[in-house]
Amino acid sequence: MKRFIFLFSILVTTNSFGQFWVHVVEDKKGVEYYVDQNSIRSNEGLTSYTQLSNYPEGRQYNDKVLNSTVQFRLTDCVKNNFKTVGMIGYSDFDGKGDIVVVSSTPDREWIVINMDKITGDVQREVCK
Numbered sequence: 001m002k003r004f005i006f007l008f009s010i011l012v013t014t015n016s017f018g019q020f021w022v023h024v025v026e027d028k029k030g031v032e033y034y035v036d037q038n039s040i041r042s043n044e045g046l047t048s049y050t051q052l053s054n055y056p057e058g059r060q061y062n063d064k065v066l067n068s069t070v071q072f073r074l075t076d077c078v079k080n081n082f083k084t085v086g087m088i089g090y091s092d093f094d095g096k097g098d099i100v101v102v103s104s105t106p107d108r109e110w111i112v113i114n115m116d117k118i119t120g121d122v123q124r125e126v127c128k
Contacts, residue, residue, distance in 0.1 A: 081112050
């Protein structure tokens with residue numbers, strides 16, 4: 001029950017504060033990754049945060065194009081793994097425009113972070 005309340009609080013409180021997006025990294029295709037510093041919260045050994053990704057070439061979703069996503073994530077800073085607990089896809093960059101997709105289905109399994117990849121860069125920013 002505590003975890004459910006914690007996950008629910010991630011989704012509710014993330015938008016109640018002003019977002020402060022910090023650029024973390026850009027990949028070879030120009031996809032930009034940001035972390036909202038105001039969203040980082042620790043509880044019971046886990047850390048929640050919000051990540052923004054901008055896709056300069058867009059990402060196809062059904063018959064629409066996403067230009068950005070905002071993902072709500074839960075991470076373990078010791079074990080270096082994470083779960084996405086929710087995601088909103090937008091038609092414009094920076095989490096703006098029409099909402100194209102909303103997913104509130106959390107990942108079932110923890111995803112191991114390769115610290116030599118972009119997820120490692122994001123992990124270091126969140127867990128510093």
